Amino acid sequence: MMAKIIGGYFTSHVPGIGGAIMRGDQETPYWKPFFAGFPPIREWLAEARPDVAVVFSNDHGLNFFLDKMPTFAVGAAPSYDNADEGWGLPVYKSFEGHPALSWHLIDSLVRDEFDITTCQKMLVDHAVSIPFELAYPGVESWPLKLIPLAINTVQYPLPSPKRCLALGRAVHRALQSWGGDERILICGTGGLSHQLDGPRAGFMNPDYDMFCLDNLAANPDALTGHTAEQVAELAGTQGVEILNWIAARGAMGDVPLAEVSRNYHIPISNTAAASLLLEPA
Amino acid sequence: MVPQPATAITQEQSLRRAIPLFDGALATRGYELNAMCFSFNEKANRDAFLADEDAYCARFHLTPEQRKAVAERNVLAMLDAGGNVYYLAKLAGIFGLGVQDLGALQTGMSVDAFKAMLVTWAEKIPHARIPQKENA
Missing domain, CATH: 1.10.700.10 (Dioxygenase LigAB, LigA subunit)
Structure with a gap:
């Protein structure tokens, strides 16, 4: 029996989604078009029953400060707590970790010449919690273990899209050489286009978003033709969170993928929001 | 040099x-x-x-x-x-x-005008390329 990568779940992680869930706003005209993307994902997850999630996201100043800012960080903790982020979201449920698989990943990545930072303690912020609140609404405890990978999208220089795809592919190789029998879900969170800061605040780019959504499954290398700076120019300064999606796509491996569901909606909060579910064809 | x-x-x-x-x-x-x-x-x-x-x-x-x-x-x-x-x-x-208040403060718009501006981006979605879900 070998561990199996059963699919890839991608979603925006805007804090405002957490606020909408807290207020029960899912069916309001403003939020409904976004939340409408999730029933197919929930149905698929109920059937597919993943027991480990390998999640690529970015920290927003909860776990990492600028005193030490890893480009790539891999969690190796027995559990991962959320905490107060300072702007009024509820504190979300903790995740159980999978240290043995984390250390296998770390061993494999470093042997593969990815000089990652390892974290035996790591808080996870809304970028990890909200995607699972969306996927498993109202559950008592998360039905799967977590391995978080954090990509620096805060302080330049950021890793390039090309490097993030390569990181993901290295994660894929690591998962393939793991001897367990887990059913593994790959997740990429954040985006799509948005910009919070500066005179260009409120900027979005539906054309670039569609380019990403249309190419991610079949031709992810198409997304690596830009530098991180060029992605920020195209997608907005926080739109660079697409790096998490690119890395997650790499972790699914270079196999044919089928699109199970896709949703794209403008706006939620200041963001062009999307959800996407891919599975091996 | x-x-x-x-x-x-x-x-x-x-x-x-x-x-x-x-x-x-x-x-x-x-x-x-x-x-x-x-x-x-x-x-x-x-x-x-x-x-x-x-x-x-x-x-x-x-x-x-x-x-x-x-x-x-x-x-x-x-x-x-x-x-x-x-x-x-x-x-x-x-x-x-929130981030809409910050957006308004940075762009000099009212919060309502900033929110209305955000909505207008939807007009730029290339609709024809969004695939229709099969078996819907």
């Missing part, structure tokens, strides 16, 4: 300055301000800031430029002083301001 970085690096740096992006220069300039904002993850620190803003800012050794920007609640000035929006959002949270 002063050594020059490779062309590719100078191109990246000039794009960072043009957008602008939070790079080493801004991160250096803004360290104290961002450190203070990072502290606002804890409620006790948010309360301490509200109780005595001057004393709290002094504790983090804000530069005069940073202190002035915070006192004036001037978001663009905070960014110029090296503030990073992910950290500044925690300061905004103390005042109950």
